[in-house]
Amino acid sequence: MTQEKNGISALELSRQLGISYNAAWRMKHKLMKAMKERDDEKPLGGFIQLDDAYWGGAQHGPRGRGAKGKCPFVAAVSMNEKGHPMFMRFSVVKGFKTGELTRWAKAHLKPKSLVISDGLACFRGIEQAGTFHLPLVTGGGAQSVKLPYFQWVNTMMSNVKNSIRGTYHSISKKYLPRYLAEFCFRFNWRFNLKKTFEQLIYSCIRAAPIPEYLLKLAEIRW
Template identity: 40%
Template structure:
């Protein structure tokens, strides 16, 4: 739900709705940081964020953020948990830091042939890559789930939000998607669990919320 939709639902001003929205997303982000992925994991690189009027186009846009998308799989190849993380770039150093925060040592990582993903071996993970060579997502069934999740993420963001500073607030928006996805098997308790998460989060002022934790 966007801040505008929340404003209409609660009958409050937009600034109030925006603050509530971001505090809830921050609570989701705090919860998601507790978990790491283990087992068999599909990983992919992506750029998210819309282009700004008068700005650069494509991946050079000032609002485009590089992210690493990862999903752990069950034994029968179904998605279990997802992590969506902004990174400074697709370098060995950045991916090594990402792996340390998001992966459990000993897991098995499957990716395309982007060289930086080899850095996952630095924390004790095994790495298997596939050369994509320009193939479309539907032509790479071995990456079915990570491609599906990225497609759902882009649809969710474009369908729910008109515009926002993705570069500044990427951590929260990605965490909100991940939080809901990772609790999809127990939707009935989703709101109650979010209230508990929000109540146990350290209080934050408007200033600290607006400053955001820019990690990219």
């Protein structure tokens, strides 16, 4: 879970460890929960690319914004002074409303960060968290994702979605925050793969015990 960029399914984990699927599922979800809690302790700062994203199976009708049955999440990638991606945070939200984005930003962005987003009105909510916000009207459509201002956040979204589909095929929306956190954790600690494993162990030691029924409820979004 810390070394393979595409992750490992609970089914494959059960095969490799020689344990039942249910035991492997519990183990994996406790590890993903610990990953999320560890990364959530470190808000993103500096220059940040921000975008709205959606998860859900193929359905007829509109795509992206306005599509029914999709699970909305915020995608954010912080950059260094050379424009290279450093850290990312993907968080499931109730919806793209101003108040929801304000609450999310207060939890996940450092004050005085410079955040660039498209012109979606709700993104102005992050300004209430003390960030500097630069909204760009992109016009939407397929060409908007090719703009250099959003290169890395769109690249990361595409990579994560493809990896989840390839490894897990189908996941419940209520567990999506954990799966997103798993990919973010590996990305955020990628510069030292040995330390990635050590950080996961450390995170598990610090994590509070959780009974199976709460693990399955998965009520926390961000």
